[in-house]
Amino acid sequence: MTIKKIVEQGLCVGCGACISESCSDDSRMQWNSDGFLEANLIYSTNSESLEFDRVCPFSLNNDETLNEDHLAKEFLTTSVLADNEIGLYNNLYAGYSTKYRETSSSGGLATYIFERLLRDKYVDHLFVVSEIDGKYGYKIFSSIDDIQQISKTRYFPVTLSSLFDIIDDIDGKIAISGVACFVKSIRLKQHFYPTLKEKIPFLVGIICGGLKSKHYTDFLAQSSGCVTEYMVPEYRVKNNSSIALDYQFSCIETESKRYHSVDMKSLGDMWGTGLFKSKACDFCDDVATELADISLGDAWIKPYKEDGAGNNIIISRSKLADELLQNGIALKELKLDRIDLSEIKLSQQGSFNHRHKGLYYRVNKARKAGIQIPQKRSRFLIKQNITNDLVQLVRSLTRQQSLVLWKKHTGLSFFNNKMKPYLFVLHKITKLNHILTRLYKIVGVKL
Ligand SMILES: Cc1cc2nc3c(=O)[nH]c(=O)nc-3n(C[C@H](O)[C@H](O)[C@H](O)COP(=O)(O)OP(=O)(O)OC[C@H]3O[C@@H](n4cnc5c(N)ncnc54)[C@H](O)[C@@H]3O)c2cc1C
Ligand code: SF4
Ligand code: SF4
Structure with missing residues (x-):
């Protein structure tokens, strides 16, 4: 019953891929009390339950041949460069779409790429996150006239579960947007059902710092x-x-x-503190959405971060992604600068620090507590200094407390007052860690 274990341990990110493996119509996604969507699977046989696990991004099967490195080699065959932290890639840029920047969250690259995919008939439909009755969820779009409805980032739990219900009945090809774990579940589905490779020819990866409740x-x-x-x-x-x-x-x-x-x-800081974040995200080592055809994030680097209109960082990983970008530059629909690998990494420094540097501590702590954690790539499991470990400890307590306290429903000021000591200690210990890390570097101590 591995999916059951994944859910019980708080490692379900709500992608919904396992629901599509189930034979029971009663299997569905449901809200849990922490405000996340999670799988509720109905099993008809024991062997069936083992099958479900294979498409889960947090699978406990520990099959190394299905990790991000192996899947990248299977799907991103036109990538020519490789980096241990951002994965396979071709080109790196920062910039924006002249048409969609204003109505988008960042530089409008996601909306632009989707528009080109539809307009140039690379795909017939998009499966993307948009407004549904005042809330947010995944929805099919097939018309360019509706394109601006798909813009903007929604920090709200969504699920892909309906995709696999409708995909067999849909004529034509589909492009999908998703954060890293969702992209991984789509790649796993494509791995096990190769006809989906043609059906879903392009994935837009949204670089993700964590799933919020x-x-x-x-x-x-x-x-x-x-x-x-x-x-x-x-x-x-x-x-x-x-x-x-x-x-x-x-x-x-x-x-x-x-x-x-x-x-x-x-x-205050809503991301570095881990407030309202899913526990699963503490065990995710894919910072740059490594399995997408193109990965898009915010350009939190100079000079782009000085510009309130918004800029993306862009990692192209497939031939089609490169073509779309090159055409966009030639047509002056995209204003992009080539940037270095170090700049891409700098733009996501906080995420790399937490997700890679803090991983060893979190995995070890979870295992000691008897929690079964999916196998992580060994290059990210490196012991750090004690202050870094302390940051991880306080951050995970802060994350947990934010979910527990909000559930008490006693109002915003109660929540803010109760969270204050956690946030204060986290701030101080993080600052100390930064100072010590700089000092260690100056005196040449290897961490
Ligand atoms: C949960 C989350 C965490 C993020 N964390 C980071 C981060 O740490 N660092 C960083 O650089 N960038 C992060 N981003 C990405 C960033 O906020 C922008 O979404 C990204 O730069 C694309 O901007 P854009 O202007 O090109 O998108 P737009 O043109 O505005 O289009 C937005 C696109 O995002 C898709 N989308 C919106 N909400 C979701 C969702 N919940 N799940 C999947 N797809 C969605 C839409 O379908 C659409 O395609 C995060 C996004 C999300 C959803
Ligand atoms: S496949 Fe997705 S929905 Fe199912 S348990 Fe895994 S993360 Fe949750
Ligand atoms: S941090 Fe990782 S696990 Fe969490 S939502 Fe983002 S991609 Fe998924």
């Missing part, structure tokens, strides 16, 4: 002053005349139709 959106809405029901939460309302980090969250109060917003800066 749906309670995160409630926290943001309440922080913006909206205490009753709300709709259309917007996570990245940009300020073109400021810097990229200066953006707001907004939502609309359902009954009064009043607009509420809050400066994200005023809420």
Whole structure:
């Protein structure tokens, strides 16, 4: 019953791939009390339950031939370069789409690539995250006229589960967007069902720093002053005349139709602290969405981060991705600069530090507590110094507490007050770790 174990241990990210393996119509995704979607599988036989696990990005089967390195070799056959941290690739850029930047979360590259895939008939449909009745979820799009509806990042749990219900009935090819674990589950499905390789010829990878609980959106809405029901939460309302980090969250109060917003800066660090994050993400070592045809993230590096209008970092990993980018540059639809590997890494430094450097500590701690963890790539399992371990410990307590405290439903100020000591200690210990790491480097101590 390995899927059951994955879910029980809090390692389900809600992709829904296992649901499509199940013979029972009663198997479905459901919300858990922490605000995440998780699999609820109904088994008819014991052998069936073992099969489900093979398409799970957090499979406990420990089959090394199905890790990111092996799957990348199987699917990204036109990549010519390789890096231990970002995977196989061809070219690296930073920049934006002249048409979609303004209405997108970052530089609008995702919307641009999807538009070209549809317009140039590489695919007939898109399966992407969009608004559904004021909330968010995956949906099929087949018309270019609707393209702007697919823009914008939604930090809200979504699932691919409906994809595999409809895919056999859909004529034509489909392009899909997804964070790394979702992309991995699609690659696993393609590995086991090779006809899906042709059916899904292109994957847009969204570089991901962690899956947030749906309670995160409630926290943001309440922080913006909206205490009753709300709709259309917007996570990245940009300020073109400021810097990229200066953006707001907004939502609309359902009954009064009043607009509420809050400066994200005023809420402190929402990502480095692990607030409202899924436990599974602490065991994910794919920072750069290594299995997608193209990976897109935010350009948190100079000079791009000084520009509030937004810029992407772009990692192209397939021939078609390169062609789309080159055409876009030639047609002046894309404004892109080539950047170095070191700049790509710098733009995701926090994520690399947490996901790779902190992995050894977290995996060891979990194993000692009797939690079965999927096999991780050994090059990321390197022992770090004690202050780094302390950061991991306090961060994981902060993550856990944020989920536990929000469930008590005693209001925003109760939550903020109770979280204060955790965030204070985390801030101090992280600062100390940065100072010591710099000092070790100066005196030449190898960590
Ligand atoms: C949960 C999450 C965490 C992220 N963490 C980081 C990070 O740590 N570092 C970083 O550089 N970038 C991160 N991003 C990516 C970043 O916020 C932008 O989404 C990305 O740069 C693309 O911007 P864009 O302007 O090209 O996208 P747009 O043109 O605005 O299009 C947005 C695209 O994202 C897709 N999308 C929206 N929400 C989701 C979702 N929940 N799951 C899958 N696809 C979705 C839409 O389908 C659409 O294709 C994260 C995104 C998500 C969803
Ligand atoms: S396949 Fe996806 S939905 Fe199923 S257990 Fe794994 S992560 Fe969860
Ligand atoms: S951090 Fe990894 S496991 Fe978590 S949502 Fe992002 S890609 Fe999935």
